Amino acid sequence: MAEPIQTEWLxxxxxxxxxxxxxxxxxxxxxxxxxxxxxxxxxxxxYAKLNYAVNTARCGASGLDLFSEDELLAYPRAYPFGQAExxxx
Numbered sequence: 001m002a003e004p005i006q007t008e009w010l011x012x013x014x015x016x017x018x019x020x021x022x023x024x025x026x027x028x029x030x031x032x033x034x035x036x037x038x039x040x041x042x043x044x045x046x047y048a049k050l051n052y053a054v055n056t057a058r059c060g061a062s063g064l065d066l067f068s069e070d071e072l073l074a075y076p077r078a079y080p081f082g083q084a085e086x087x088x089x
Contacts (some may be wrong), residue, residue, distance in 0.1 A: 002058060009060040013053035021046045048073040 024042035028035060054076040056063035063072060 004059045006060040008009045013049065013056065017046055017049035017053055020049050051075055054065060 005064060020042065024038055024046060027042060028038050031038075052072050055067065055072055055074070059066055
C-alpha cells in the first residue's frame, strides 16, 4: 500500500509552484515582448515545481535524499492522476 500523502508538504510545494506561476504572469503582463523567454524559462520552472510537488508528495522532505535532482523535477513516473488505472480498464 502506498504511503499517505503528506498534506502539509504538498501544500508548501504547491504554494511554491503557484508563486512561480504568479511571477510568470506578472512578468508577462509587464513585458509581453519577452513572451518567448518567459515561456521557456518561467513556465518550465512552474512545471518543474509541480513535478517536484507530485514526486515528493508521499515522502516529503526525505525525497531530497531519496531522489536525484533530475528525478525530483521529472514528469512523475507513477502517473498519480489516474491514467494507470484507466489504461488497465
